[in-house]
Amino acid sequence: MEFEPMEEFEQQLREALERRPAPPSLKRKLMASRRAERPATPMPAWQRLAASVALAAVLGGAVTWRHVEERRKGEAAREQVLTALRITGHALDQINTQLAAHSRAPQE
Amino acid sequence: MAHDWQPDFEQLVDEHQSMVFSLAARMTGDRGLAEEIAQDVFMELDRHLGRIESAAHACFWLRRVAMSRSADALRRRRVRGVDLWVEMEEHHGSPAEGRSSPLGSRLEQLLATLPEPQRAALVLRYQEDLTPEEIAATLASPVATVKSHLQRGLKLLRAKAANHLKEYVRGI
Numbered sequence: 001m002e003f004e005p006m007e008e009f010e011q012q013l014r015e016a017l018e019r020r021p022a023p024p025s026l027k028r029k030l031m032a033s034r035r036a037e038r039p040a041t042p043m044p045a046w047q048r049l050a051a052s053v054a055l056a057a058v059l060g061g062a063v064t065w066r067h068v069e070e071r072r073k074g075e076a077a078r079e080q081v082l083t084a085l086r087i088t089g090h091a092l093d094q095i096n097t098q099l100a101a102h103s104r105a106p107q108e
Numbered sequence: 109m110a111h112d113w114q115p116d117f118e119q120l121v122d123e124h125q126s127m128v129f130s131l132a133a134r135m136t137g138d139r140g141l142a143e144e145i146a147q148d149v150f151m152e153l154d155r156h157l158g159r160i161e162s163a164a165h166a167c168f169w170l171r172r173v174a175m176s177r178s179a180d181a182l183r184r185r186r187v188r189g190v191d192l193w194v195e196m197e198e199h200h201g202s203p204a205e206g207r208s209s210p211l212g213s214r215l216e217q218l219l220a221t222l223p224e225p226q227r228a229a230l231v232l233r234y235q236e237d238l239t240p241e242e243i244a245a246t247l248a249s250p251v252a253t254v255k256s257h258l259q260r261g262l263k264l265l266r267a268k269a270a271n272h273l274k275e276y277v278r279g280i
Contacts, residue, residue, distance in 0.1 A: 009269070012211060013230070014234045015212060016215040016216050016234075017134070017230075017231065017235040019127055020130045020133065021126055022126050022130075022146065023139070023143055026143050026147065027122070027125060030121055033147065033151060034117070034151070034154055037154075
């Protein structure tokens with residue numbers, strides 16, 4: 001006994017193995033999973049680049065501002081020290097003058 | 109290398125869901141499992157979308173991953189010591205159920221009894237109409253091995269059909 005010739009058998013196999021439609025739930029579940037995995041649309045490359053540049057500018061500005069601010073505070077502290085030294089020097093001069101005047105007074 | 113093709117995930121799903129689902133269903137014999145495999149395959153495609161260079165590449169990639177994932181599912185079932193096809197038909201019905209042609213349904217059932225490598229080669233040959241070289245590329249096997257699986261699988265399937273499908277055999 002023989003099945004049909006091979007070519008016909010192959011043809012029947014081809015027909016038997018036609019693609020089947022996927023269940024409608026497949027696409028629905030897929031799109032839901034996809035939405036769950038990536039809630040927001042990814043940023044385009046140019047937006048990512050612009051955001052990176054903006055972030056770098058903000059960080060750079062912050063670092064520069066901090067540097068300038070520290071320098072300003074240092075200058076102010078230096079000025080305060082110099083002022084204090086000037087005041088102290090002035091006071092010492094006055095004391096010296098008074099002492100000199102006091103030491104001359106008994107001799108007179 | 110830069111490429112101009114802009115993949116649209118939803119369009120790829122529309123175009124290829126039937127192919128991916130059918131490959132997984134015929135390899136595993138389980139519609140529910142096939143749907144899960146198809147979901148995994150497309151979600152992986154979504155993650156690799158940037159590396160897909162053309163529509164043909166997408167189709168090739170989907171076939172390859174669908175076959176690989178189906179083989180993984182079969183391997184997991186074997187590790188569990190389960191007779192896949194018996195369990196599947198008990199839980200989800202015959203993979204060929206709902207088909208209009210009785211001969212087609214029976215052929216599909218007989219195909220399911222073939223060894224996995226022969227079944228894979230025949231499904232890609234007769235469902236996807238691939239050449240042995242294309243099947244070899246999809247399964248990452250030597251062409252000679254694929255040709256051997258095709259010949260042996262077809263011969264075995266034909267012998268099974270002659271034994272089990274006598275009512276459909278011409279001249280009986």
